[in-house]
Amino acid sequence: MSQPIITPELVLLDADAGADSAAVVTALADLVGAAGRSxxxxxxxxxxxxxxxxxxxxxxxxxxxxxxxxESVTAATLAMARLSRPVDFGGPDGDADIVFLIAAPAGAAAAHMKVLSSLARALVRPDFVQALRDAPDADAVVALVADAVGEAPAAPA
Structure with missing residues (x-):
């Protein structure tokens, strides 16, 4: 069975992940590595x-x-941070406080694009974005995102 695309250990909530986009991407990539997916x-x-x-x-x-x-990514993965210190990612309305890192294996173009498009469609819905901002814990984020990308959340361990 394939791994769920997002799990609680891939979610960072209300964290200061650094002052710039490289620091935030590094923090999220480190979560992907710690989860054994890179x-x-x-x-x-x-x-x-x-x-x-x-x-x-x-x-x-x-x-x-x-x-x-x-090449280092072993499974399609989504890591997410809700930042306490927003960071510039070139967005049209200011620094980002919600950041998703989509990590895909080198040969997984179709899967990568499917996740990206599903997530992007969900992120244009204000109710979904507000639910992410209000989520009390990583489990709630995982349930929201899994539903948005059409994946059943993993059963609790």
């Missing part, structure tokens, strides 16, 4: 930041979705 989080960071340099990933609503495919 053999080398630095490779994931480099790929995501290379992508970020081509086109900023900030969206309306103070949200960002940095994303990358990398």
């Amino acid at each position: 053999s080398d989080p630095a490779v994931l960071v480099a790929a995501a930041m290379e992508r970020e340099q081509k086109s900023a990933t900030g969206l309306p609503g103070r949200i960002a979705i940095p994303h990358a495919r990398a």
Whole structure:
């Protein structure tokens, strides 16, 4: 059975993950590595930041979705941070306080795009974004996101 795309250990809530986009991406990539989904989080960071340099990933609503495919990623993964110190990801209405890192294995273009499009569709809904901002814990975030991307949440351990 494949791993769920997001789990509570891939969620960082109300955290100061650094002063810039590279620091936030690094913090999220480290979560991906700690969850055993990337053999080398630095490779994931480099790929995501290379992508970020081509086109900023900030969206309306103070949200960002940095994303990358990398050889070091072993399973399609979504990591999320709700930041106590918003960070500039080039969004049209200011610094992002909600950041999702989409990490996909190097050959997983179709899966990567499916997750990106499902998540982007959900993030244009103000009720979904507000629910993320109000979520009391990582389990609540996982349930919201799993529902948005069409994946059943993992059963509690």
